[in-house]
Amino acid sequence: MNKPPIRYIGIGVLLVGAAAQAARFFPDDPLWQDPPPYPIGKIDKVEILAIVDFYKNTVYEKGERHKPGHIIPSQGVNTLGEVPDSAWYTNRNGRKRMPLPDLVRGPAFTGPPAGDRWTVTSAKAEGVTPGFTIKDAKGRKYLLKFDPSTNLELSTAADVIGSKFFYALGYNVPENYTVRFRREQLVIEKGLKFRPKRGHERELTDSDLNDLLRVVAHYPDGSVRGLASLYLSGEPVGPFKFYKRRPDDPNEVAPHEHMRVLRGLYVFAAWLNHTDAKSLNTLDTVVEENGQRIVRHHLIDFGASLGSDSLWAKDPRLGHDYFLDPKPGLIQLTTFGVAVPKYARIHYPSNPAVGNFSSEDFDPDKWKPNYPNAAFENRLPGDEFWAARQVMRFTDEEIRQMVATGNYSDSESSSIISAILSRRRDLIGRTFFQKILPVDNIRVENGRLAFDDLRTVYKFGSAGVYQVAWAAFDNARNQQTPISGASGVGLPQPLRSAAPGSYWAATLKSSTHPKSVTVFLRRDRGEWTVVGIDREGENEWRPR
Numbered sequence: 001m002n003k004p005p006i007r008y009i010g011i012g013v014l015l016v017g018a019a020a021q022a023a024r025f026f027p028d029d030p031l032w033q034d035p036p037p038y039p040i041g042k043i044d045k046v047e048i049l050a051i052v053d054f055y056k057n058t059v060y061e062k063g064e065r066h067k068p069g070h071i072i073p074s075q076g077v078n079t080l081g082e083v084p085d086s087a088w089y090t091n092r093n094g095r096k097r098m099p100l101p102d103l104v105r106g107p108a109f110t111g112p113p114a115g116d117r118w119t120v121t122s123a124k125a126e127g128v129t130p131g132f133t134i135k136d137a138k139g140r141k142y143l144l145k146f147d148p149s150t151n152l153e154l155s156t157a158a159d160v161i162g163s164k165f166f167y168a169l170g171y172n173v174p175e176n177y178t179v180r181f182r183r184e185q186l187v188i189e190k191g192l193k194f195r196p197k198r199g200h201e202r203e204l205t206d207s208d209l210n211d212l213l214r215v216v217a218h219y220p221d222g223s224v225r226g227l228a229s230l231y232l233s234g235e236p237v238g239p240f241k242f243y244k245r246r247p248d249d250p251n252e253v254a255p256h257e258h259m260r261v262l263r264g265l266y267v268f269a270a271w272l273n274h275t276d277a278k279s280l281n282t283l284d285t286v287v288e289e290n291g292q293r294i295v296r297h298h299l300i301d302f303g304a305s306l307g308s309d310s311l312w313a314k315d316p317r318l319g320h321d322y323f324l325d326p327k328p329g330l331i332q333l334t335t336f337g338v339a340v341p342k343y344a345r346i347h348y349p350s351n352p353a354v355g356n357f358s359s360e361d362f363d364p365d366k367w368k369p370n371y372p373n374a375a376f377e378n379r380l381p382g383d384e385f386w387a388a389r390q391v392m393r394f395t396d397e398e399i400r401q402m403v404a405t406g407n408y409s410d411s412e413s414s415s416i417i418s419a420i421l422s423r424r425r426d427l428i429g430r431t432f433f434q435k436i437l438p439v440d441n442i443r444v445e446n447g448r449l450a451f452d453d454l455r456t457v458y459k460f461g462s463a464g465v466y467q468v469a470w471a472a473f474d475n476a477r478n479q480q481t482p483i484s485g486a487s488g489v490g491l492p493q494p495l496r497s498a499a500p501g502s503y504w505a506a507t508l509k510s511s512t513h514p515k516s517v518t519v520f521l522r523r524d525r526g527e528w529t530v531v532g533i534d535r536e537g538e539n540e541w542r543p544r
Contacts, residue, residue, distance in 0.1 A: 081386060092170050154307070359424045
């Protein structure tokens with residue numbers, strides 16, 4: 001039987017007796033919301049240098065990792081294996097289907113920059129494309145980013161689309177908007193300091209602004225395409241790491257490399273080809289919520305998703321190998337260049353706005369970000385299944401309409417990306433539904449145990465013939481006692497006459513899948529509650 005999930009015990013709660021401490025389930029299970037947060041004190045700002053983060057995660061094995069005989073189950077989950085609402089995550093399309101208009105809107109509640117004039121309050125010249133901070137007519141601050149001159153709409157669309165999907169998947173993300181404007185709309189804040197690529201700091205001039213915009217993508221009519229990202233609310237305190245806890249936040253329940261919300265992020269990043277999923281593309285902010293200061297955790301910057309690598313079209317190698325990965329080179333060397341990887345033989349769309357994006361070379365179990373990520377490396381089949389169920393919820397039409405929010409100039413770009421995402425979605429379902437018996441929406445209905453086999457729901461295969469083994473469950477001792485002769489989905493006699501507060505278990509097995517699922521039920525007044533689910537194989541691990 002799997003290790004029970006962590007329970008949160010608030011200040012002042014007293015546990016009476018050893019039996020209470022040993023109970024597998026509590027009256028409020030399953031929890032769908034983290035307990036009220038502890039007060040936080042001073043939160044230090046974290047600074048991470050890109051080269052240092054790359055070096056540490058590439059050269060060293062950061063965080064606590066699985067070892068043979070020492071598998072660390074995922075944490076930050078309820079008794080159903082779901083991730084409760086928290087400062088990290090909000091159940092959106094994963095628990096209850098979002099209406100299509102909400103999926104299309106995503107996190108965009110405020111709107112794009114308002115007014116005919118935007119004030120530039122900061123500017124940078126570093127990198128291939130410049131960046132600005134602007135203030136709109138209502139005093140709202142946005143980060144303004146651009147496409148590379150060779151790929152109009154490539155990264156700006158990817159950033160918007162990524163924010164919509166990651167929001168629907170439950171994460172905290174910024175409001176991203178594509179904007180189209182002319183140089184005359186930008187005015188420079190008086191006295192704004194600026195450091196050119198070569199030279200000393202001085203005031204930004206109109207000539208500097210013209211030079212900075214000259215290298216970004218323009219439409220034929222001279223207007224500029226940009227990505228306006230609304231500044232997040234609260235006090236920014238730096239990125240979070242994908243390993244260890246934040247030491248000054250008492251509300252962190254587990255080391256980051258063990259949290260399902262970050263382990264399962266691997267599947268979402270693989271689907272959207274978000275190869276730049278790293279600490280530098282996260283941000284923690286201190287906000288006030290219900291009168292309490294908390295640290296809220298965000299994912300930011302999705303410009304390196306889909307076929308974009310932010311500053312140019314994505315190298316076909318990305319998503320398949322790490323930046324520093326000796327294995328591909330050794331294969332080429334030992335085969336004298338004969339073993340050409342599949343991604344190098346694929347014909348990618350010759351569309352500058354799409355970049356290099358494909359489903360032909362996509363293996364969900366072998367996809368890689370740009371460099372190792374401790375939480376991704378620690379993922380288990382239970383994490384993959386949790387995430388794959390959510391990916392499969394998106395219909396073709398929902399994907400099409402969400403991709404359309406990238407505001408491509410032509411319908412071809414949107415159609416290509418939508419079709420690829422739909423195919424990658426199905427590959428994710430087929431891959432990760434093999435590892436765990438894919439039953440979902442488990443419930444008691446009309447005196448019978450009912451559930452959905454996701455293989456038949458998504459037409460991946462046959463559910464086969466199911467057998468059910470029933471047992472009484474001693475919650476205080478965490479022990480099952482089989483009910484003799486009970487094998488069908490109908491509730492056996494002991495359950496039909498069960499007293500309120502009693503617990504029972506049903507183990508499901510399919511003739512077409514090697515794994516089983518055990519469901520724990522509690523008899524509440526007038527109804528049955530599914531209080532726990534154990535999925536055989538969810539904690540199986542193999543070295544990657």
